[in-house]
Amino acid sequence: MERDRITPEGYDKEEEFFYRKNLELIEKARKKLDAERSATQQREQSKPHWMVCPKCGGTLREMTVKGVRVDQCGGCGGIFLDRGELDLLMRRSLPTAVTEGLKDLLKHIEPL
Secondary structure: OHHHHOOHHHHHHHHHHHHHHHHHHHHHHHHHHHHHHHHHHHHHHHHHHOOEOOOOOOEEEEEEEOOEEEEEEOOOOOEEOOOOHHHHHHHHOOOOHHHHHHHHHHHOOOOO
8 A cells, every 4th residue: 555655765765855954954043043143242342342432431422413423422522433424524514724634634544
């Protein structure tokens, strides 16, 4: 009958199929966990330095200046800009001697 048609080879192939499927699922789960672990490590590593003033160690708070979000220290009052924010501020400002001087200065600085 039905049982007589199934050979030991059939069971071996079926077991191999599910074994391979399990390996694929395990590999996908491992990659997902590795990605989550990596993201968590990056978040944890940046925590001690996130929104901390590099000058005095005070807490930085975001504020908007001419439509650009900049960071200001609550302790020393320093203003800190992320990459590209100075360019945005200079584009939104009327050309003045200070901004023109900054533009000239920045032309000679090599990017990191």
